[in-house]
Amino acid sequence: MTVLLSTILTLSLLGILSAVILYFVAQKFKVEEDPRIDEVEKMLPGANCGGCGFAGCRGMADALVANDDISALYCPVGGAEAMKGIASYLGKVAPEKEPAVATVRCGGVCAKRPRTNEYNGTKSCAMAAAFYVGETACAYGCLGYGDCVEACAFDAIKVNPETGIAEVDAEKCTACGACVKACPKRIIELRKKWPKNRAVYVSCVSKDKGAVTMKACKAGCIGCGKCAKVCAFDAIKIEVGVAYIDSQKCKLCRKCVNECPTGAIVLKGMDPLPKEPKTPAAKPAAPAEKPATPAAKPADAVAKPAEAAKNESVNEQK
């Protein structure tokens, strides 16, 4: 009996002693943490995608609470709404950024960009890009092994098996930029997001000379500069053999779309401009190609202009 009693007593004493020591140790090494960090973290989407530049939402929350000026911090996933909420909770000025969407700038679908060889190596864009040109003759085009798909935390990008090119679901895309970093060919760009997912962009990044591009892919930008000439907003620049439309300057007037001889300028969410035969002799080729262009685009893009057309027609007539 006494053995049992002494055991219980000794253990209890030890327990109490340890508790007291632990209490003082905990007091001594207490980490003061702003309770607001937890709150802010809850307000963030919790995707831990890294789109803000931090490893996860906790890091972002930390920075939002710690910095007085949060204009450089932005959560692309939560967007303006989440940022406004957080800013008002913290009593700071919300940073503003217009919504953006990842855009795959390659139009080299199987029909336009013939295969020249079969890749038998590890199915990864980074690997294929490190070793050789890719399965087609274009050294700049989408490889289609889906490094971007793997990088996307929102299931917003898919490689279309029919075209062999990555396609972005603009509704799901949060513009976190993970795919932009993952693409070894630097094809994906974050561009300004217009209402109803309208977009005009050059779907090609080939820096090759026109003739070389043409040989490898019928949908490539040959850097002819016709689009730049027709642009009234100075939004188009031709650099190293490829046109680039600045999405900040572009007003979606769509004039360039009709000018493009190869159909490299893609129009999404809108109908193309009607024919304007100013100089009938020179024009026929361009308008003839115009209806063919959207049709040759990825499968879902064909459907979109059709349904969006009804909404658009009202706006356009104004």
Next chain:
Amino acid sequence: MKTFPIGGVHPSDNKKWSCQKPIEALELPDIVNIPLAQHIGAPATAVVAKGDKVLTGQLIAEATGFMSANIHSPISGTVSAVDMQLNAQGLRQMMITIKREGDEWMPEIDRSAEVVRECTLEPAEIIAKIKAAGIVGMGGATFPTHVKLSVPDGCKAEYLIINGVECEPYLTSDHRTMLERGEELLVGVEILKRALKVEKAVVGVENNKPDVIASLRKKAAEGGFDVVIEPLKVQYPQGGEKQLIAAITGREVPPPPGLPIHVGAVVCNASTTVAVYEAVQKNKPLIERVVTITGKEIKEPRNLLTRMGTPISKLVEKAGGLPEGDVKVVNGGPMMGRAMVCLDSPVTKGCSGVSVYSGSEAHRVEPSACIKCAKCVAACPMSLEPYLISKLAKKQMWERLEEEHITDCIECGCCQFTCPAGIALLDYVRMGKQTVMGIIRARAAANAPKK
């Protein structure tokens, strides 16, 4: 019999298709493309322009700095372009294009077949001649030979090792060169010994080439050449510089930036040694080399003496064309070679062979999961851990890769050869090494100006 101590594998050598075929000269091509970067180091700078007339053996591109090599015209004719052309990987690279008109050689080149043994030049003069001739390592690494022969201060060369191992399966260009041009090779050894001021010279030959060992020993004895012909136990990658040094001298080259010269060894490929002989004794720059074209399904495997810049499709044509069905054409052998997508790409200084695979051999097996059996670790001759490195490369953990010494990798492919899961380990390692080397170079460039 000697061999290297760590790792290694035994792929079937498949040399029987072409090792009995004597060297024959390929018809001169009508047009050649000569890349400005066909050696390790800075690309050469073109000294000709479109429209210039050139003679065979004329300098057309000059070495850019010390770590670079001169390039000479392999044919006589007119320069038709200095522009970007497709290389074997289908990527564009700066090349000089020359259209052939006859075959008129530079007058100072001695084209007679007579072997000139006498060499009284000073070491510096020999190295200058080798540099002028644009000689680089012809085993595949294409390291400029004059750089190798310029022994840095504080180091002393003790051994000259001639690499006649040719451990890469299928390829037989060195084999045939050593057999048919043994005397020139031995004179080349004498010249290199003179340039390096070394006493000991060893020619390492794997004992799957008994004819070479016998013929070189006979020629050395007859000619009174002071050189040891060392038969080596067959094991891949014995032809790796560090492996060969370990096999012959028993010394281990320290990891980078350690060089063979730090253990007193200078290694030179057998074909390169013959090229050295030609450069020093015959004033002939490096404008042609022996290229093996082989494969199980190839109708007529051959060893062709080919001018640089000849389209590889010409060699394929000469060998009876490509087999039917799926075909993989590899620039080099099956272990270290790289698959080609552009058959019109040119033969370069480092191209020792072209091997062709067809049918099921042209395809890789579908990889399964790594079970950490560590066969790759046992096979790695550089004592690396390929399973780990490949995984880190996949996860793009570049700093960790550098810590794991990925830059030590010699890309021999033993890991991938031995992997029972069929994982493309070498692909990952190459990609990782390429990226890490880029990071190291960028860091060096960023640190340099501050000094």
